[in-house]
Amino acid sequence: MSAKILEKEQLSENVFKLVLDAPKIAKKRKAGQFVVLRIHEEGERIPLTIADANAEKGTLTIIFQTVGKSTNHLSELNVGDELLDLVGPLGKPTHVEKIGTVACIGGGVGVAPVYPITEAMKNAGNHIISIIGARDKSLIIMEDEMKAVSDELVVTTDDGSYGFHGFVSQALEEKYLLQGKKIDLVVAIGPVPMMRAVCDTTKKYNVPTVVSLNSIMVDATGMCGACRVSVGGKTRFVCVDGPEFDGHQVDFRELIDRQRIYLKEEKECMDHYCTCKQQGKGGL
Amino acid sequence: MDMKERLKIPRQPMPEQEPKVRARNFDEVPLGYTPETAKLEALRCIQCKKPACVDGCPVEVDIPGFIALVAEGDFIGAAKKIKSTNALPAVCGRVCPQEVQCEIQCVRGKKGEPVAIGRLERFVADFERAAGEVSIPKMPASTGKRIAVVGSGPSGLTVAGDLIQLGHEVTIFEALHKAGGVLVYGIPEFRLPKAIVASEVDYLSKMGVKVETSNVIGKVATVDELFEEGYDAVFLGTGAGLPTFMNIPGENLNGVYSANEYLTRSNLMKAYLFPEYDTPIVRGKNVAVVGGGNVAMDAARTAMRLGADNVYLVYRRSRKEMPARIEEIHHAEEEGIQLNLLTTPIKYIGDDKGWVKSMECLRMELGEPDESGRRRPVPIKGSEFIWDVDTVVVAIGAGSNPLVQSTTPGLDTNKWNYIIADEETGQTSREGVFAGGDIVTGAATVILAMGAGRKAARAIHKYVMSK
Ligand SMILES: Cc1cc2nc3c(=O)[nH]c(=O)nc-3n(C[C@H](O)[C@H](O)[C@H](O)COP(=O)(O)OP(=O)(O)OC[C@H]3O[C@@H](n4cnc5c(N)ncnc54)[C@H](O)[C@@H]3O)c2cc1C
Ligand code: SF4
Ligand code: FES
Numbered sequence: 001m002s003a004k005i006l007e008k009e010q011l012s013e014n015v016f017k018l019v020l021d022a023p024k025i026a027k028k029r030k031a032g033q034f035v036v037l038r039i040h041e042e043g044e045r046i047p048l049t050i051a052d053a054n055a056e057k058g059t060l061t062i063i064f065q066t067v068g069k070s071t072n073h074l075s076e077l078n079v080g081d082e083l084l085d086l087v088g089p090l091g092k093p094t095h096v097e098k099i100g101t102v103a104c105i106g107g108g109v110g111v112a113p114v115y116p117i118t119e120a121m122k123n124a125g126n127h128i129i130s131i132i133g134a135r136d137k138s139l140i141i142m143e144d145e146m147k148a149v150s151d152e153l154v155v156t157t158d159d160g161s162y163g164f165h166g167f168v169s170q171a172l173e174e175k176y177l178l179q180g181k182k183i184d185l186v187v188a189i190g191p192v193p194m195m196r197a198v199c200d201t202t203k204k205y206n207v208p209t210v211v212s213l214n215s216i217m218v219d220a221t222g223m224c225g226a227c228r229v230s231v232g233g234k235t236r237f238v239c240v241d242g243p244e245f246d247g248h249q250v251d252f253r254e255l256i257d258r259q260r261i262y263l264k265e266e267k268e269c270m271d272h273y274c275t276c277k278q279q280g281k282g283g284l
Numbered sequence: 285m286d287m288k289e290r291l292k293i294p295r296q297p298m299p300e301q302e303p304k305v306r307a308r309n310f311d312e313v314p315l316g317y318t319p320e321t322a323k324l325e326a327l328r329c330i331q332c333k334k335p336a337c338v339d340g341c342p343v344e345v346d347i348p349g350f351i352a353l354v355a356e357g358d359f360i361g362a363a364k365k366i367k368s369t370n371a372l373p374a375v376c377g378r379v380c381p382q383e384v385q386c387e388i389q390c391v392r393g394k395k396g397e398p399v400a401i402g403r404l405e406r407f408v409a410d411f412e413r414a415a416g417e418v419s420i421p422k423m424p425a426s427t428g429k430r431i432a433v434v435g436s437g438p439s440g441l442t443v444a445g446d447l448i449q450l451g452h453e454v455t456i457f458e459a460l461h462k463a464g465g466v467l468v469y470g471i472p473e474f475r476l477p478k479a480i481v482a483s484e485v486d487y488l489s490k491m492g493v494k495v496e497t498s499n500v501i502g503k504v505a506t507v508d509e510l511f512e513e514g515y516d517a518v519f520l521g522t523g524a525g526l527p528t529f530m531n532i533p534g535e536n537l538n539g540v541y542s543a544n545e546y547l548t549r550s551n552l553m554k555a556y557l558f559p560e561y562d563t564p565i566v567r568g569k570n571v572a573v574v575g576g577g578n579v580a581m582d583a584a585r586t587a588m589r590l591g592a593d594n595v596y597l598v599y600r601r602s603r604k605e606m607p608a609r610i611e612e613i614h615h616a617e618e619e620g621i622q623l624n625l626l627t628t629p630i631k632y633i634g635d636d637k638g639w640v641k642s643m644e645c646l647r648m649e650l651g652e653p654d655e656s657g658r659r660r661p662v663p664i665k666g667s668e669f670i671w672d673v674d675t676v677v678v679a680i681g682a683g684s685n686p687l688v689q690s691t692t693p694g695l696d697t698n699k700w701n702y703i704i705a706d707e708e709t710g711q712t713s714r715e716g717v718f719a720g721g722d723i724v725t726g727a728a729t730v731i732l733a734m735g736a737g738r739k740a741a742r743a744i745h746k747y748v749m750s751k
Contacts, residue, residue: 001498024504038461044553044562045461070562085461087498218553218563219469221459221500222685223525224545228536235529235536240687254536257638261538265564272559 003037003086006059008079011141012134014066015109016075017051023058025050025088031120032094032113032212032244035062036220038085039073046070047217047239049113050089063112063141068266069273090220091243094210098125100184103176104150105168105198106132107190111142113212114189119149121187127151129183131171133194137162169197177205185210188247192256199247211247213238215258229255285327295397296325307588307619310473310556314378317407319359326354329399332391337401340389342735345369347386347401354404363412366405371445372438372734374413374480375467377406380731381609413483420490424451429748432457432515434501434688437465438730439521439721441484442737443744444493450745455494455515457505462552463495465523466722467730469552470544472582474589478551502687507695507717516748517716519740520703521733524722526683530574534632535678539566539640543575543583543679550586568675569593572643574629575679576606581613583677584621595621596673600628600648600661626650626661630668632676642672682727692717702726710740718744 007019025035034049052061066072077083094117102121106114111132122128128149133156134140140155140162147153155163156171164171168190176183186209188198195211202209215227215238222240229238232249236242299315300306306313317325329351337347345366353362366373382388382402390398412418429452433440436458444454462468464481489495501507507518527542529535546565549555553563571587573580576599587595597616599606602625606613617623624645631644647667650659684701696704696713703712703719710718720736722728 001496028504042554042561085498087459087461087500087504089503090500218545218548219460221525221687223469223527224548225527225529225542226545230536235531254638257538258536260637261566262564265558269559269562269564 001086003060003083005077005079005081005083008077011063012139015063015139015141016066017061017063018074018077020060020062020083020086021058022060022086022088025086026053026058026060027055029053029060029089030093031096031116033089033091034113034220034243035060035086035088036090036217037062037074037083037087039070039077040084043073043084044070045085045218045220046074047090047214047220049212049214049243051112051115053116063109065109069269072270073273087220091239092241094120094187094244096120096124101127101129101182103129103131103172103183103186104146105130105172105186105188105190106146107168107188107194108134108139109141110190110194111140111146114187115142115145115149117187117189118146122149129176130154131156131168133157133164133168133171133190135159167197168194169201172198173201177201177207183207186247187212192252192259195247196252199250199252203248209247210244211250212243213245213250213255214243215255216261229258287330290327290330293324293328295328295400296321296403298400298403303618303620306474307585308591310589312477313474313615314403316410317403319357319411322354322359322404322407323357325400325404326351328392329355330392336389336391337386337399340386342385342731343370343738345386345405350408351399351401351404354408359408359411360415362404362408366408370731370734371442372484372730373405374409375438375476375484376731376734377402377404377409378476378480379471381729383610385731413480418483418487420487421449423449423492426453427451427749429453429516429751430455430514431517431519431744431748432510433519433521434507435459435465435521435523435721435723436463436485436495436497437521437523437721437733438467439523439733439737439740440465440519441488442734443519443521443720443741445488445491446738446741447744448488448491448493450741452745452748453494454492455496456488457499457501458495458497459500460552461497463497465521466525469548470579470582472547472551472586474585475582500687502691507688507692507714511716516751517718517744519710519737519744520688520712520717520719520723521721521737522685522688522723524682524684524702524727526685527678528681528683529678530629530680532629532631534634534640534643537632537634537640538638539568539674540632540676540678541566543573543579543677544682546583546677547579547586550590556586556590565590566675567591568673570596570673571675571677572596572598572629572671572673573677573679574598575681576601576608577679577681578608578612579682580677580679581608581616581621583679585616585619587675587677588619588621592675596624597621598624598627598629598645600626601658602626602650605658628661628663629676633670640673640676642670643676644668644670682722684723684726700726705740708739709743710736711743716747718747
């Protein structure tokens with residue numbers, strides 16, 4: 001099915017938010033799920049986590065960072081434009097229950113997928129500690145939204161330009177775990193090195209930790225295995241068995257390697273895109 | 285021409301692209317008969333009173349009937365005749381294993397060579413399409429019954445085509461962004477041009493079938509929700525699309541693909557046209573394809589076309605046991621694919637960046653026959669050897685995707701999680717839910733999936749009309 005862009009907003013230098021008209025998906029989606037979209041006939045299938053949805057209005061929010069050709073192209077679309085295909089909701093929803101204190105951690109654009117989980121955990125009656133971080137102040141997104149669904153909110157920046165000076169994993173350890181504060185579950189989403197750092201920290205304190213993985217995907221229905229990761233020594237498909245897994249079991253090293261398979265091609269594709277744009281070729 | 289002369293006509297060869305040339309392009313390999321060769325070939329059919337060929341056809345196409353029309357030069361009439369029992373002749377003429385179905389039964393094959401039924405089928409379907417004479421049949425009055433078809437592979441397309449012509453309202457729900465199932469994501473362009481599949485789907489749309497792509501049933505709506513939305517019956521034709529791996533060390537290294545991923549990137553996403561198309565694929569120089577079936581052949585021939593220097597097919601039994609069509613093995617070898625038989629990988633070895641650089645294999649010998657009747661491969665002790673490869677495609681079979689089964693309570697499945705359905709009707713353990721094709725039988729063939737679709741369509745018609 002195709003989907004119209006209803007709203008567009010730039011959240012930081014490289015991060016954009018789109019609100020899409022997608023009533024069927026908006027009605028069904030649950031926290032933790034994602035969609036796959038295709039911009040145009042020659043386009044690739046792009047998986048993006050659902051950042052928010054409004055079942056009554058039939059809208060779906062996606063938030064993404066421009067990294068390669070496809071996300072750059074997506075960021076250039078405007079209100080009123082149509083995405084060629086939108087499919088979802090995909091993946092397993094987050095397991096939400098009342099367990100006590102939950103720390104919801106988002107790094108960079110990872111705050112976007114953490115938000116619906118935080119909201120769901122809050123609604124389930126948990127005490128929410130949110131820790132969101134980025135390289136510097138300008139890259140912090142969704143601070144107000146996160147504040148609204150958290151009991152405590154810590155903002156971190158790598159360069160100290162805002163809030164806690166350091167990584168989200170350090171804030172978690174120094175402000176909470178080291179102080180002996182009881183946390184029953186950690187949910188961490190962001191760049192793989194960040195998720196790995198959080199998991200290394202929580203392992204020391206034996207705090208169960210869920211991560212949401214963003215591996216390379218093609219069909220996202222369990223048909224191809226492009227998205228496979230090793231979890232506890234077993235091969236799992238992120239698109240159907242995940243995207244959330246026990247962070248202490250994930251082979252992050254393999255995930256990082258697998259995310260780099262097409263680095264060369266991604267650059268080539270981006271260059272091709274820029275050249276075509278300069279030459280004013282349509283149809284991109 | 286009298287019978288004696290007709291018996292003397294040799295089987296007309298299929299013109300093909302030169303192996304060296306075609307091994308580097310994605311254009312179709314066989315070029316097709318001309319009207320003249322088609323007529324000559326048709327004259328070879330002796331119009332048996334009790335045609336054995338028809339017994340060999342899973343959907344009982346009136347083979348002598350259509351061939352007689354070809355001999356007369358009425359190609360459009362011939363196409364119509366086939367289409368009364370087989371909705372997808374352009375597809376079947378290309379991908380059906382005629383050598384084990386109709387042609388193996390043909391009496392002309394007893395002494396000499398069988399009539400080239402598949403090539404004739406392909407010819408008339410192509411002729412009709414090229415002539416623009418594909419006409420939409422007159423549609424019956426609406427019955428007001430609504431049927432949901434899940435999956436747009438050959439089984440789903442057949443069900444939809446049959447039921448729309450009986451006056452029902454039909455909607456196909458397809459998970460991917462294009463309709464056609466394996467015909468679009470699996471079978472490569474050089475064996476089945478995607479324009480053909482598109483025109484078949486287009487034909488169904490013109491007859492009034494709604495095709496809802498990018499809809500994963502089990503996710504956006506469950507089977508029960510389809511009934512709540514007002515559908516009177518549901519057909520499940522979701523195929524056998526779960527990739528199988530061998531679970532040996534190194535299988536998750538970069539450069540190791542499942543055949544499904546490799547072929548989906550190349551076919552559905554058109555990675556062979558990268559960077560015009562955005563989806564990339566690793567263009568390996570030394571590619572190993574593991575497996576011995578048609579899927580392995582398709583992957584190996586794709587690797588060659590993507591520019592490999594060496595493509596090795598690694599199969600654990602001998603040539604005789606290879607499940608691939610002989611014609612495909614022949615095509616592959618002509619194109620330079622190297623067969624490494626009685627060999628099995630036991631481990632993939634990676635470099636420091638996580639890319640596969642070599643594979644460790646074992647030599648095998650054939651032992652006692654197993655349950656399938658084929659001789660079981662047994663490893664030869666101490667025969668380990670290492671061999672350099674930069675890309676591996678694992679093509680050792682497929683399983684059932686559990687998305688629908690796991691979200692449909694009361695739907696019975698067997699121990700491999702295939703849906704249990706009545707062979708004659710496609711009826712499952714759930715009222716109003718029918719199934720057919722690979723999701724019932726396990727990975728099989730296009731024509732068997734179509735045959736199952738046809739039977740299910742009949743049963744669905746009966747079911748909704750009696751409700
Ligand atoms: C590479 C390859 C080559 C082959 N070559 C040949 C050949 O030469 N000759 C031959 O006869 N056979 C061949 N086969 C086998 C043949 O293609 C299959 O037997 C046939 O396509 C099965 O048809 P089907 O309708 O059961 O399912 P499929 O063709 O598998 O189609 C199933 C469709 O259902 C969709 N689907 C799955 N789950 C859902 C869901 N939950 N919601 C919505 N949609 C869903 C899938 O996306 C897919 O499009 C080949 C198979 C492969 C993989
Ligand atoms: S068996 Fe052969 S010769 Fe006889 S009708 Fe069929 S195709 Fe013709
Ligand atoms: S993306 Fe294909 S199986 Fe997950």
